[in-house]
Amino acid sequence: MNNTRTRTRYAHAATVAGVTVALTLATLVPLAAQAQPSAQEIVRRLEANRTYETSRAEVTMIIDDRFGERESTMVSYSRGDDEALIEFTSAAERGQKVLRTADEIYLYYPDAAELVRLQGAALRESMLGSDVSYEDLTGGKTLLDTYEVTLDGTEQIDGHRTYRITMEARDRNVAYPRQTVWVDAELFVARRSEQYALSGRLLKTAVMQDIREIDGFQVPMRTVISDALKRNSSTTIRIDSIDIGVRLDDTLFSLQELSW
Amino acid sequence: MNLFTIAWRNVGRNLRRSLLSGAAIAVATMSIVLLFSILEGMKTDLENNLIDFYTGEVQLRNPEYGRYEHLNPLHLSVSDAEAVRSRVAGVDGVTAAVARLSVPGAVFRNEERIGLQAVGVDFDREGDYSAIGDYLVAGSLDAVTGGASPDGTSGDGASSSGPTITPVLVGNGVLDRLGIGVGDTFTVVVRTALRGTNAMTFRAVAVADFPVPTLNDMAFWAPLARIQHLARMPGQAGEVLAKLDHDRGAPSRDAVMSAIRSAEPDLEVRHFTEMETTYSFIEMASTAYNIIGLFFFLLASTVIVNTTMMVIFERRREIGTLEAMGMQARELIRMFFSESLIIGVLGALAGLIMGVGVALVLSRVGINFSDAMQGVDFEISPVLYPIVNLRSTVVVFLFSVVVSGGTSYIPTRRITRIEPVAALREE
Numbered sequence: 001m002n003n004t005r006t007r008t009r010y011a012h013a014a015t016v017a018g019v020t021v022a023l024t025l026a027t028l029v030p031l032a033a034q035a036q037p038s039a040q041e042i043v044r045r046l047e048a049n050r051t052y053e054t055s056r057a058e059v060t061m062i063i064d065d066r067f068g069e070r071e072s073t074m075v076s077y078s079r080g081d082d083e084a085l086i087e088f089t090s091a092a093e094r095g096q097k098v099l100r101t102a103d104e105i106y107l108y109y110p111d112a113a114e115l116v117r118l119q120g121a122a123l124r125e126s127m128l129g130s131d132v133s134y135e136d137l138t139g140g141k142t143l144l145d146t147y148e149v150t151l152d153g154t155e156q157i158d159g160h161r162t163y164r165i166t167m168e169a170r171d172r173n174v175a176y177p178r179q180t181v182w183v184d185a186e187l188f189v190a191r192r193s194e195q196y197a198l199s200g201r202l203l204k205t206a207v208m209q210d211i212r213e214i215d216g217f218q219v220p221m222r223t224v225i226s227d228a229l230k231r232n233s234s235t236t237i238r239i240d241s242i243d244i245g246v247r248l249d250d251t252l253f254s255l256q257e258l259s260w
Numbered sequence: 261m262n263l264f265t266i267a268w269r270n271v272g273r274n275l276r277r278s279l280l281s282g283a284a285i286a287v288a289t290m291s292i293v294l295l296f297s298i299l300e301g302m303k304t305d306l307e308n309n310l311i312d313f314y315t316g317e318v319q320l321r322n323p324e325y326g327r328y329e330h331l332n333p334l335h336l337s338v339s340d341a342e343a344v345r346s347r348v349a350g351v352d353g354v355t356a357a358v359a360r361l362s363v364p365g366a367v368f369r370n371e372e373r374i375g376l377q378a379v380g381v382d383f384d385r386e387g388d389y390s391a392i393g394d395y396l397v398a399g400s401l402d403a404v405t406g407g408a409s410p411d412g413t414s415g416d417g418a419s420s421s422g423p424t425i426t427p428v429l430v431g432n433g434v435l436d437r438l439g440i441g442v443g444d445t446f447t448v449v450v451r452t453a454l455r456g457t458n459a460m461t462f463r464a465v466a467v468a469d470f471p472v473p474t475l476n477d478m479a480f481w482a483p484l485a486r487i488q489h490l491a492r493m494p495g496q497a498g499e500v501l502a503k504l505d506h507d508r509g510a511p512s513r514d515a516v517m518s519a520i521r522s523a524e525p526d527l528e529v530r531h532f533t534e535m536e537t538t539y540s541f542i543e544m545a546s547t548a549y550n551i552i553g554l555f556f557f558l559l560a561s562t563v564i565v566n567t568t569m570m571v572i573f574e575r576r577r578e579i580g581t582l583e584a585m586g587m588q589a590r591e592l593i594r595m596f597f598s599e600s601l602i603i604g605v606l607g608a609l610a611g612l613i614m615g616v617g618v619a620l621v622l623s624r625v626g627i628n629f630s631d632a633m634q635g636v637d638f639e640i641s642p643v644l645y646p647i648v649n650l651r652s653t654v655v656v657f658l659f660s661v662v663v664s665g666g667t668s669y670i671p672t673r674r675i676t677r678i679e680p681v682a683a684l685r686e687e
Contacts, residue, residue: 063455065455066328066331067328067333067335067455070454070455072456088456090456092452092454092455092456092492093456093457093458096456096457096458107449107459109447109449109457109458109459109460110423111423111424111458111459111460111461111489111490112423112447112459112460112461113422113423113424113425113445113447113461114445114447114461116368116447116449116459117368118368119368119370119371120370120371120372121371121372121373122366122368122371122372122373125366125373125449127457128455128456128457129451129455129456129457
């Protein structure tokens, strides 16, 4: 279970709708210091940038595959680093919920008489057929706990100066054994990320766009994720509205809240 | 005394050698008869399984489905399935038609993902089509369909506010894989036709022992309306399957297919023999077995060739004498050829009787291939019952006679090279 939880929190930011919001919110960071920070410092600031108390966001997930484009809408709530609840509002999935607690992921379906608990390999299932897996939603240790990080240098991404950080997993039982992240050198928010398998094969790519300052956080309002193992497929996560630091009911992230 | 009588008497002159030659033909004939019986049994079994549980005899589906089949494109469905089914059932030459909706799904237990296939069917119509009730080993179809409300939902286990628990029929392997018993529930997550996900809870109230292991391990059958609801496909089906009338006087297959195509011009209409299934593989294998059979006979015929040549060499003096007495070479050839032919016919007949006998016994007790078929995903039952096909049996007999006779003709031609004077001088 710990291994499952030891998922890259960076990937959350890249891939998950509501949780993406929660995990990618950035503190308003002063402009980059004159001296180039270390890889650890960059990742620490990246993580600090997306650590917040609570949030509520309305999100649209646009899945584009060989059969065309379709949209799913959802409301996402998050509290701290480990708790998140996604409630689907689009007609095709209305009423369905995904609850992430500190340890597990539960799926609620109005037509099912019991909750579906996902663990282990089951977390690799695609969420709504998108390029996002439930594994991408899992929380756990910090990036620095999970990965050895090194700074490869600086690169320009979409006209922005970024630090290119390579992350090698300390433990093999993580979703992505290796990641490369391009962190904005001024805002300390990710501009792009690539996730690799142990073999070195590219698994996923995430591109963060339309980064806006909201309530003091730098928020990528649009994230485009491509699963390299799927052809003609991409998923765009668009944040339509977001409130940070909202008051949330204490029971919102409980299993009881998912009952019928 | 005519040549055939002399030949018949000569066969008995060295009975042991004649028996040896005949036995080779007999064993070859028996093997081929048995092989073809098993193959016929396999084909019939496969045909029944495909028609009842997989492709139907005639399948109607969305013409685009096949192109994306590997992606499970549920949205490429048959709309207004009941209307289509009804029209197809009304075509002259169609004896039964059903609409089905198969949706792959998964049950998540601990860290395991257990793949299942939800099959939505109309149980009342399946009685006439697949005789599903005949495969029940526990529970009853009434338990599956009982209490169904007009929209196909069941009140079983449902509360006024909670979700409905749908009673289903499961393959007996499903219970083992899920680690549950009759009466227990399981929740299946599926991808919907809207390309989202949905889940539904089912209760195993009936258990079937299907003839195909994969069905037993993977499938559960539920009321069509519930699976339509699960997959977000109201009124739709993945396919409509039809069975044709094969009685004498019934319309021809082509005529029925043409009539169905005319009735449903927007759907793809295929006979199961036109599909890329295991059946086409077996058909292909049949051709291969025919060739193998030919080699079997050729191999056995070498014994006759050998015997005939030995006989000719041993009876050179006799041949010389007969030639000196005025017998023509072609009459000698006919005599020796007749000897070989008699051995070939008797051997083939003996082999035929033995082959048919063994096949008939096996057709009752069956041949259990369960161990050999472990992990093999074929639509073939693990216990096969050979079927003796009269036509193929007659063909095998004639074939063995022709091959053994034809091959023995070659050495008898050597007789023409024997000089009577030289042959008479030999000790």
